[in-house]
Amino acid sequence: xxIKKTLENPILTTxxxxxxxxxxxxxxxxxxxSPVYIVLGRTFFASVSLIIFIVFLKKIPIxxxxxxxxxSLGLQGLLLGFHWVCFFYSIQISTVAVGLLTFSTFPLFxxxxxxxxxxxxxxxKDILFACLILIGxxxxxxxxxxxxxxxxxxxxxxxxxxxxxxxxxxxxxxAKKLNPLSIAxxxxxxxxxxxxxxxILIKSPLPLYSDLPLLAVLGIFCTALSHxxxxxxxxxxxxxxxxxxxxxxxxxxxxxxxxxxxEIPNLQTIAGGIIIIIASALAGMKxxx
Numbered sequence: 001x002x003i004k005k006t007l008e009n010p011i012l013t014t015x016x017x018x019x020x021x022x023x024x025x026x027x028x029x030x031x032x033x034s035p036v037y038i039v040l041g042r043t044f045f046a047s048v049s050l051i052i053f054i055v056f057l058k059k060i061p062i063x064x065x066x067x068x069x070x071x072s073l074g075l076q077g078l079l080l081g082f083h084w085v086c087f088f089y090s091i092q093i094s095t096v097a098v099g100l101l102t103f104s105t106f107p108l109f110x111x112x113x114x115x116x117x118x119x120x121x122x123x124x125k126d127i128l129f130a131c132l133i134l135i136g137x138x139x140x141x142x143x144x145x146x147x148x149x150x151x152x153x154x155x156x157x158x159x160x161x162x163x164x165x166x167x168x169x170x171x172x173x174x175a176k177k178l179n180p181l182s183i184a185x186x187x188x189x190x191x192x193x194x195x196x197x198x199x200i201l202i203k204s205p206l207p208l209y210s211d212l213p214l215l216a217v218l219g220i221f222c223t224a225l226s227h228x229x230x231x232x233x234x235x236x237x238x239x240x241x242x243x244x245x246x247x248x249x250x251x252x253x254x255x256x257x258x259x260x261x262x263e264i265p266n267l268q269t270i271a272g273g274i275i276i277i278i279a280s281a282l283a284g285m286k287x288x289x
Contacts, residue, residue: 010236013229014245020226022252025100027218028091029261031211034204035088036195038215039081041207043191045219050185053228062182069178076170076183077190083163084191086156094153096257097265100250101140101273102157107280108133109165117169132279139272180231188223247281 031038054060091099111130115122141154167187174183207215250273257263265273 010233011245014233015248017226017230017233018245018249019252020222021230021246022100022249023256024218024222024226025087025091025096025253026256026260027214027222028088028099029096029257029263030214031207032205033207033211034199034202035085035092036198036202037204037207038088038218039084040192040195040199041212041215042084042219042223043081043188043195045216046188046223047185047192047219049220049224050181050188050228053224054181054185060179060181062179062185070186072170072174073183073186074190076167076174077187077192078194079163079167079170080187081191081195083160083167086160086163090153090157090160092153093149094157095150095263095265096261097250097254097263097269097273098140098150098153099157099160100253101269101276102137102154103160103164104247104250104276104280105133105137105158106161106165106168108137109162110168113165113169117173129279129282133276136272136275136279139268139275142268181228184224184227184231244281247277250277 027038027042028035051062054062087099087103090102108130111126112122114120137154137158142148142150144151146152146155171180171183254263254265254273
């Protein structure tokens with residue numbers, strides 16, 4: 001009963017979700033095989049656990065309302081799969097810090113895409129936050145030499161941030177007519193379907209049976225559970241609070257990377273990371289629930 005009561009605290013559940021988000025970045029280093037296989041395992045185990053949770057425990061209808069909704073969710077699953085492949089590949093060829101911090105540039109893209117998607121006004125303070133994120137990114141990426149793994153990893157991390165921004169804006173539209181957990185299930189399911197063919201075609205060492213437990217942890221705890229806790233918290237606490245806590249994702253990831261892999265970022269990366277995290281939190285705090 002005490003555990004259940006503790007997990008009813010939305011602040012705590014948000015922190016747990018964000019910790020799991022940060023922890024998920026480490027799987028890019030835990031596994032040496034292709035990120036396509038990592039994401040396929042992640043989305044498969046997430047889909048299975050979400051089906052069990054939604055259908056059998058929550059009894060939420062999961063069937064899309066129309067064929068157009070199904071098609072839209074399918075495209076979002078494709079985008080989600082591509083986003084996660086970029087995310088893990090960025091971490092594999094650079095560091096957890098570079099991958100997480102460059103991914104955290106997604107508010108920069110949201111700032112300029114949101115007015116296009118929703119015909120909303122672009123405010124000066126939004127542009128200021130976006131510029132701060134851009135400055136922080138220049139600190140994180142050491143040079144513009146794309147033969148350097150850190151630079152390439154940072155560039156791909158920015159692509160992961162861009163695709164996540166697109167997915168975030170699409171989900172904002174979806175949330176008005178579909179259950180958020182149902183959206184998460186369909187996106188993971190379609191991502192799994194779309195990744196099967198690339199997984200067959202790529203010439204890369206396959207995961208071992210011994211890798212399956214870790215892939216299950218990534219899919220069940222760092223995806224299905226974390227997103228369920230996060231969505232639940234969003235309904236109960238203010239956006240400012242969520243934004244500040246979410247800013248801790250790269251902090252957790254970097255701290256765990258130091259612990260597990262002795263990946264200690266240099267002072268330039270740390271400075272850029274602080275700028276990105278603060279700007280991202282401030283950008284999110286401008287909206288109130």
